[in-house]
Amino acid sequence: MSATIRLKRFGTKKRPYYRIVVIDKAAPRDGKTIEELGYYHPIEAEDKQIVFDAEKAKAWIEKGAIVSGTVRRIFNKKNVTIK
Secondary structure (H helix, E strand, C coil): CCEEEEEEEEEECCEEEEEEEEEECCCCCCCCEEEEEEEECCCCCHHHCEEECHHHHHHHHHCCCEECHHHHHHHHHCCCCCC
16 A cells, blocks of 8 residues: 555635545545645635644655655645655
8 A cells, every 4th residue: 555645625615625634545535544634724824724743744754655746835835844
């Protein structure tokens, strides 16, 4: 099983919010997750947009999880370095 750290979409039409999750690579976007790391709410104020557990994310990356491009940009906004 290959794990990926990516976004899972919630919310209504034109008012999305996303959870940052660890999910099987072959699973659908809104499929069953392995673990939830945090959330990204693009409509909120700048300081409330991104909340996640950086230690859990780093642990999953060390285990071999692949990070999607969008999640990589979100981590960079919070100054979390990813190898």
